Amino acid sequence: MRNFFxxxxxxxxxxxxxxxxxxxxxxxxxxxGNGRWARRRGLPRVAGHHAGMKKVRExxxxxxxxxxxxxxxxxxxxxxxKRPEGEVEFLMRLPEEFFRTEIDELxxxxxxxxxxxxxxxLPSHTQETVRKTLERTxxxxxxxxxxxxNYGGRAEVVNAAKAFAEEVASGLASPGALTEERFAxxxxxxxxxxxxxxxxxxxxxxxxxxxxxxxxxxxLYFSDVLWPDFSREILHRAIEDYQGRMRRFGGL
Ligand SMILES: CC(C)Oc1ccc(CN(CCC(N)=O)C(=O)c2cnn(Cc3ccccc3)c2-c2ccc3sccc3c2)cc1
Numbered sequence: 001m002r003n004f005f006x007x008x009x010x011x012x013x014x015x016x017x018x019x020x021x022x023x024x025x026x027x028x029x030x031x032x033g034n035g036r037w038a039r040r041r042g043l044p045r046v047a048g049h050h051a052g053m054k055k056v057r058e059x060x061x062x063x064x065x066x067x068x069x070x071x072x073x074x075x076x077x078x079x080x081x082k083r084p085e086g087e088v089e090f091l092m093r094l095p096e097e098f099f100r101t102e103i104d105e106l107x108x109x110x111x112x113x114x115x116x117x118x119x120x121x122l123p124s125h126t127q128e129t130v131r132k133t134l135e136r137t138x139x140x141x142x143x144x145x146x147x148x149x150n151y152g153g154r155a156e157v158v159n160a161a162k163a164f165a166e167e168v169a170s171g172l173a174s175p176g177a178l179t180e181e182r183f184a185x186x187x188x189x190x191x192x193x194x195x196x197x198x199x200x201x202x203x204x205x206x207x208x209x210x211x212x213x214x215x216x217x218x219x220l221y222f223s224d225v226l227w228p229d230f231s232r233e234i235l236h237r238a239i240e241d242y243q244g245r246m247r248r249f250g251g252l
Pocket of ligand 1: 049074076088092094096147148
């Protein structure tokens with residue numbers, strides 16, 4: 001058994017060594033902690049969101065460089081209506097800045113961007129950014145990056161159940177034909193493998209209604225760092241921890 005591990009190729013990195021042949025196929029991240037990060041520095045909350053957005057770029061690059069096929073990002077935030085007025089306006093403008101500064105590199109890297117969640121309640125200019133991002137990256141063959149916007153796992157399951165019920169009502173399906181496999185095809189993540197690793201920052205140990213169907217078997221990794229302090233090194237540590245767990249139970 002020891003030879004088996006020793007012979008496996010390793011990517012030596014300063015902090016951790018990652019096994020190239022046991023990388024997660026899909027990593028999902030609950031990006032939490034922007035507000036606290038700003039408050040600890042005596043900065044306005046929007047500074048935390050702006051710093052958080054820069055980390056989105058860094059984590060996409062880090063996953064793409066490792067060859068992670070799929071990354072889902074959940075901009076975890078308490079409901080918008082609890083936020084001060086100016087903050088919501090700022091948040092709705094942030095995607096345009098991200099699009100303007102990042103889209104060319106994403107296209108260059110062959111990244112395909114997808115969105116899950118209810119984008120209908122976003123302001124029209126933000127919806128326009130979503131549409132342009134989809135247009136610029138559809139059909140790309142590289143890594144898939146999914147942004148969960150205004151997303152709720154239970155709402156997603158209810159929508160899938162409704163879609164199947166409608167097919168039964170219109171005689172296209174019979175209740176007996178429903179399987180877990182078929183049900184998953186009605187979810188927004190249809191065609192995407194389930195996340196192997198879910199990471200959440202800021203020390204909160206909760207799933208918060210995120211990918212509740214898809215993450216049924218995912219390894220969960222909780223980091224105390226606040227999202228704007230997330231880094232390539234912390235990502236690597238999470239993946240190394242994941243690989244350590246797979247080694248313990250992966251054998252049989
Ligand atoms: C991919 C990009 C071109 O398109 C879009 C991106 C997002 C949205 C929806 N959105 C912003 C509007 C809203 N719902 O408040 C959020 O989900 C939201 C809520 N908090 N934060 C701050 C935050 C930033 C970073 C990490 C956590 C939270 C964000 C936010 C704002 C700008 C960016 S850029 C990449 C991610 C991201 C997230 C619409 C279109």
